[in-house]
Amino acid sequence: MRIVVCIKPTPEGSELAISPETGTLEREKGDLIINPFDLYAVEEAIKIKEKQKEVEITGIAMAPPKGDSALREALALGCDRTILLTDREFAGADTLATSRTLAKAIDKLGFDLVICGMKSTDGDTAQVGPGIAEFLDISHVSWVSSILELGEKMVVKQMLEDCYREVEVGLPCLITVTKEINDPRLPSFKNKLKAKKAEIETWGLENLGLNPQECGLKGSPTRVVKTAHPSYRKEVEFVDEKGFIEELEEWRIL
């Protein structure tokens, strides 16, 4: 079985820096690590490999050259091969262009199963996984919290807002996984050391045979105008008995 795991190299730390001038995310600061949600995708692939014979795991990322640190992490954890999609033309991609570029690379690799994290901690859109599936024209199940069966077909547990449902899906397919699915392992130091010295395969625009108009900023119809934190307000009002009755009447409960 050929498994492709999509990895987004993201800045470390839960507090993201948003540039006060442009309102966009500052990705320059600090080392890039595996997007925490993608760690669950990597772990799930490794778990499948531990249970089944002849599984090959390829970790794939689209990022600037310094994104290689995240792929080294994936190698240390147990991916067999990693590919970094990096090209100036890929820069500034929205979720559509990112999905298209990743899908092209995955198609070129060949696959039976694609696993993504449910979303990224920096972009937070959860669109890229399903987007890839659409470009590949395969089935996908998002927010998978457990793989119940994996053979000719797959049975997974999908997390919905207030319940779960079991979904049966044929291969090849793509799933995005939630935090409930496993407990990601730590790499062993020896593997980390090996991964640090490993050559990271890189593919550019030419390797994918894509038109520059289809990727990066040029291939992105979305424009980020402003990024801001939503504000949440909760108010508690203390009322006496009389006020309480009035309140209930106002809400037509009485």
Next chain:
Amino acid sequence: MKLKSTGKKWEVDEMSYNKLNENLIDRIGEIVGEEGVIRDRDKMDDFSHDEYPLLDFKSFPDIVVQPRSTEEVSQIVKLAWENSIPITPRGSATGLCGGCVPIYGGIALSLERMDNILEIDEDNLLVTVEAGVKLMDLFKTVEDRELFFPPHPGDESAMVGGAIATNAGGSRAVKYGVMRNFVRGIEVVLPNGDVEWLGTKNVKDTSGYSLVNLFIGSEGTLGVITKAILKITPQPGATMTLVAIYENLEDAIGTVPEIIKKGLSPISIEFIEKEVIPPTEALLGKKWPTSEGEVHLMLIVDARDEDELMQIGEELVDICTANNATDVLVADTKEKQEEILDIRSNIYLALKKDVVEILDITVPPSRIADFVKRVRDLSEKYKIELLTYGHAGDGNVHVHMMKGGEESAYSPLRRELHEMGIEMGGVVSGEHGIGLAKKEFLKMMGEGKIELMRRIKRALDEKNIMNPGKIFDL
């Protein structure tokens, strides 16, 4: 005498002290302001104990006084001196041996309102603080300037003054040493109310006796520490946490002296038996990195940069592997490292309800394997569970005496453990101090030393008003 005691005895001579009268209390109020005085017994519970797990040492002060400045401390102490009122200084009371419990009543002098960071001297890498600064605030302040204060006694809510008065240690002592190594100077208020600066900003200082070192670890019996000049360092460029997995205790603990011998000095070497992990995971809702093996060593390593870090890591992993570690895992993200440390730091909290007492016996690092083995033998002999985990790298593995056995066995077992520690070249307390809990064991280390301490105490505090009844009996 208000002291509740379960069979332990202290020589209490109440007659030698005077009681606080209304007149004195009014004068105290004039000095520190009414908001700096607590007279209502209902509001004093926090000031009647520390974190010692048993209730043996609970005792209320007559008044809690919270001064705002050295000048106010000096006036209060002078008043106590002139009127022979016992005075017990305290920080956050995170101690584990009853050190700040006012067993003779009198004044509990809480330094909490003296919480200013006075100077950060980036040229000399020194920070000057008031005694009531909490460690967590000190850590934060220096970290914001990309500096680092290495000592890390377990509870970050502890105050600087208390950490100095008890010469606190903690898990980073393997590489950086204990509080003593980071104190350049202190301002103290002596028992008669005089104020003196001991020590300076200088690296070298052979100008007379090292009085600053006399006060470090004196547990408030010689005076009140009001300010301190502390050493800080640049922040390490890179850190990582290794978790080495072993099938048995001997291999794990046997690794420790090998690491020390090579001079590799990780920040900390913590030793954790698997059984203490699940209750802590349940408490925090977090997951320890592995359930493999029986015993784990947690090593925190720092270095100037990533390359140096990997180099040290490689050497450490080789040593672990040579000592039969089945695998060594690595966490390098800040988040993951904090999660591991958080679990390690909260083991005590998870076990606390079943702990009778946490001992602080410390042996030379080379004897640590032997020590842990003999603790196990004693556990079997007395049929009392003794959990051991903690600072393996500095020989300070805390023995936790657990509930469930015969209560009559606690006392002889406690005694035998301390005798064994001393016989191995160890000490009865490595980082918690003596306070009340360890007085009887300190005696085992020789009457001569105690007599010397008595002479120093009498010379500085002939009225015995400063934290009386602690460390040794006069």
